Amino acid sequence: MAAEDKHGSTNPLRDPRDRRLSRIAGPSSLVIFGVTGDLARKKLIPAVYDLANRGLLPPSFSLVGFGRRPWSNEDFAAQVKESVQAHARTDFDENVWKQLAEGIRFVEGGFDSDEAFGQLKETLESLDAERGTRGNHAFYLSVPPKSFEQVCQQLSSHGLAETSEGKWRRVVIEKPFGHDLQSARELNNVVESVFPADSVFRIDHYLGKETVQNILALRFANQMFEPIWNANFVDHVQITMAEDIGIGGRAGYYDGVGAARDVIQNHLLQLLALTAMEEPISFDADHLRAEKEKVLAAVRLPADLSKHSARGQYTGGWQGGEKVTGFLEEEGFNPDSTTETFAAVRLDINTRRWAGVPFYLRAGKRLGRRVTEIAVVFKRAPNLLFRDHNDHDFGQNAVVIRVQPDEGATIRFGSKVPGTQMEVRDVSMDFGYGHSFTESSPEAYERLILDVLLGEPPLFPRHQEVELSWKIVDPFEEYWASLDTQPEPYAPGSWGPDSADELLAQDGRTWRRP
Numbered sequence: 193m194a195a196e197d198k199h200g201s202t203n204p205l206r207d208p209r210d211r212r213l214s215r216i217a218g219p220s221s222l223v224i225f226g227v228t229g230d231l232a233r234k235k236l237i238p239a240v241y242d243l244a245n246r247g248l249l250p251p252s253f254s255l256v257g258f259g260r261r262p263w264s265n266e267d268f269a270a271q272v273k274e275s276v277q278a279h280a281r282t283d284f285d286e287n288v289w290k291q292l293a294e295g296i297r298f299v300e301g302g303f304d305s306d307e308a309f310g311q312l313k314e315t316l317e318s319l320d321a322e323r324g325t326r327g328n329h330a331f332y333l334s335v336p337p338k339s340f341e342q343v344c345q346q347l348s349s350h351g352l353a354e355t356s357e358g359k360w361r362r363v364v365i366e367k368p369f370g371h372d373l374q375s376a377r378e379l380n381n382v383v384e385s386v387f388p389a390d391s392v393f394r395i396d397h398y399l400g401k402e403t404v405q406n407i408l409a410l411r412f413a414n415q416m417f418e419p420i421w422n423a424n425f426v427d428h429v430q431i432t433m434a435e436d437i438g439i440g441g442r443a444g445y446y447d448g449v450g451a452a453r454d455v456i457q458n459h460l461l462q463l464l465a466l467t468a469m470e471e472p473i474s475f476d477a478d479h480l481r482a483e484k485e486k487v488l489a490a491v492r493l494p495a496d497l498s499k500h501s502a503r504g505q506y507t508g509g510w511q512g513g514e515k516v517t518g519f520l521e522e523e524g525f526n527p528d529s530t531t532e533t534f535a536a537v538r539l540d541i542n543t544r545r546w547a548g549v550p551f552y553l554r555a556g557k558r559l560g561r562r563v564t565e566i567a568v569v570f571k572r573a574p575n576l577l578f579r580d581h582n583d584h585d586f587g588q589n590a591v592v593i594r595v596q597p598d599e600g601a602t603i604r605f606g607s608k609v610p611g612t613q614m615e616v617r618d619v620s621m622d623f624g625y626g627h628s629f630t631e632s633s634p635e636a637y638e639r640l641i642l643d644v645l646l647g648e649p650p651l652f653p654r655h656q657e658v659e660l661s662w663k664i665v666d667p668f669e670e671y672w673a674s675l676d677t678q679p680e681p682y683a684p685g686s687w688g689p690d691s692a693d694e695l696l697a698q699d700g701r702t703w704r705r706p
């Protein structure tokens with residue numbers, strides 16, 4: 193039964209049996225830089241409201257926006273309300289909103305303005321005094337990386353990065369963490385020259401997704417998967433992140449970045465690490481990150497990058513009955529841009545567990561449908577017994593972790609076709625979140641913002657992971673740059689360029705068509 197809250201309204205999300213409720217953030221504020229950007233409007237602000245609605249923020253919680261707009265606190269609150277009503281996951285509740293709105297402040301200014309940062313300091317001090325935020329402040333840098341240095345320096349020179357007894361200061365940064373290994377190191381030096389390493393929270397929002405955390409539950413809370421999760425049984429692993437949308441409107445960010453830097457360096461390599469790592473001795477941040485780092489450090493690149501990598505660019509055409517623009521004609525892009533909108537690579541892992549098991553990663557825009565999944569594909573059974581009754585190759589068993597949008601997991605195995613003699617065909621056994629649980633999944637940013645306020649770091653990659661990931665991606669980037677050619681075109685709604693299929697075909701395999 194849903195619990196009645198202090199305002200007398202019932203909200204199933206506040207069911208006292210909901211064990212997530214025990215993790216309520218302590219007194220604190222969240223300052224967002226880049227508050228008018230898409231990420232803040234569509235994800236961060238709605239997530240803050242959803243946390244409030246779930247009763248996971250303290251009454252003193254305050255939200256401070258920092259930006260150039262000439263807004264009063266009330267103007268900003270109106271913007272926040274609009275974002276919440278348009279994008280929050282949970283229903284709009286006037287009482288929750290009223291309480292949240294009391295702690296909303298706006299500081300007007302540019303990142304170069306000493307006066308604005310002085311104003312920010314005053315605002316935070318008055319929140320400490322009036323609302324009891326107790327000197328605990330998180331700074332969310334939802335801004336382009338080129339501004340990280342300036343914002344960090346300003347926070348430092350205004351004494352906003354200093355912690356003192358019982359008060360914390362944390363900084364949250366969003367990917368991209370650099371453009372390559374070298375720039376990632378420089379960026380890290382800038383941030384860590386101001387904030388100590390344990391106060392830096394790097395967001396890879398995939399780690400906040402329920403289904404991604406479920407990789408750990410599936411592997412380590414069960415007995416049936418782990419014994420076969422190795423090179424003796426696994427033939428190969430496919431990690432797919434397919435999006436059906438194009439890149440229109442994001443030229444400023446995406447041109448010169450491309451699919452490998454945008455999502456393989458972070459999201460897909462994190463999925464690979466969680467799928468391939470050894471069992472950590474606990475889920476403490478240090479243990480978990482150490483295991484992920486071991487896997488990333490053991491990744492071996494293909495000997496011949498030309499054979500085991502592919503990249504493409506979507507062309508214009510028709511997708512789902514709609515006419516769509518080709519990448520090179522999208523507004524703001526250089527018409528001979530060599531940025532890839534699709535990338536696929538083969539990686540191997542030099543460990544006893546994974547020797548000889550390729551991990552194929554692919555990511556692309558404007559593909560057949562939006563789907564992210566990890567497919568662990570097993571070796572074929574000999575099946576001599578059934579050969580006479582089957583004129584086709586036997587399928588391969590697979591465990592497929594469906595990250596999104598149809599969250600769950602599937603097991604593929606062969607089964608006898610009814611009525612026939614011993615004909616065997618592949619069938620699936622499905623677990624779907626929607627069917628098995630009544631609780632809905634929180635958005636990744638809810639979990640991550642809450643963890644920042646709680647100071648729980650396991651879901652935030654540390655700098656070492658970022659470096660290891662660039663060491664994997666940089667050689668592919670350098671190889672592609674050396675070609676000095678356009679990526680291979682592919683049609684919208686397809687599954688990428690032909691070279692991606694060839695990449696697997698030469699190993700005697702095919703991509704799954706999710």
Ligand code: BG6
Pocket residue numbers: 397435454455564
């Ligand atoms: C972001 C990438 O990190 O993830 C985007 O920069 C991509 O290009 C997005 O569209 C996808 O996120 P999600 O959660 O919708 O899979």
